Structure formats: C-alpha cells, structure tokens
Amino acid sequence: YGSGSPPVTILHGPYTLGLLATASGSQTVYGRLAAANPFMQRSIGQYTSTLPVTVRMALVSVAGQSPCLDLSPANIPLSITATLISACKISAQPLSFGIHPSNFSANVTSTSTIASSCTKATPYQIGLNNGLHAMGNQRRMKAGDGQFINYELYKDAARAQRWGAALNTAETLAGVATGLTQNATVYGSVPPQAGLRAADYKDTITVTITY
16 A cells, blocks of 8 residues: 555445434554565664555445435544564584594694674573483583593684683673674683593583573
C-alpha cells in the first residue's frame, strides 16, 4: 500500500436508504520486515510508526435511478509497531597444536578465533567449559588408547588469564556488542609432560555466549 497505489474497493449492499442505515467491512493489510534489514546493528527496543489511512465512501443507487453520492473522506491512523530483542550467534575455529615429538621440552602454543555477533549495545559474556576429559579444572586431551595430555586455554597472549565458564567473573570474556562481527583470540598452551606416548590427542570445548 502507498499513496501511489490503486485504492482498495470494498463493496457492501444492497441496502435500503433511510435514516440510520449502516454498513461495515474489513480489509486485511499484510506487513513484512525485509530480511535485508541490518537488524543486528539496530538498538533493541520498540519501533513505532503511524501511517494515515484515507477512507472514501460512496453511495451508488440502482442503475438509472440516481447518480452516485460521493461522501467526504475519513482519515484514520494506522499504528505499526515492532519490538527488537537481543540476539547473538557465535562460531569457533578449531585449535591445532600441530605435530611434535613426545619428549618436547618447551611449551607448545597455538591460537584459535571465536567470532561472535550480537544485537547492537547488547552486553555479553563468552565462556569456555573444561572440555570432555578434564580432571577438576585441568583440561586434558585424550588419545585413542586412553592416555591423556594436559593443556590450557587463555584469554591473553601472555597466557596468564585462564579462560573458563564462570559468569560474572574474570574467567569469561565480557563485552558490549557493536552489531558487527567481533573476533576474540583463544590462546592455547601445552606444557612439557613426562611419559607421553606417541598418539593423536583430542578434546572438544563448548563455547557459550550469554547475553
């Protein structure tokens, strides 16, 4: 619908003309929010708009009896509302420590990237659980033969701030969304350990974004 669109005609009747004669009807208006809207870059809250609607009424008599009577138009407001709530999405790249001899003597390090995007101005926290094979708070990778190797994940390049999952603590990564994709680096480290067997060691970490 728009000012340049053809008017919608609703037909009623026939009616007998007389005092207090009435007619009623309805017309459905179908609304749509285009998916191309950059919703994540919009602030949360209620959005409103009001469109003026002009209704014109006319009385049409039986053909040949009398001319049409075009009544004065009625103007009414059409209120339109939409509420935008916070939403987030997140993804993580695999972290690989590579291939090394089992008797490595220095920390083996690597990094990964977590990409998140939330509705603009949404506070969020990203947490990492301890994985599938942890012993207490010690993260461990597991080989097919049941052997384990200790490792850890951190929020900083110095590998001093352990990245955990306890909300509202220094363990998680907190931020405020811009509406665009925001990347965070995961810093991994494997310390030298005695008695390691040659094998492929793996673990799975669950990344959670809370908002």
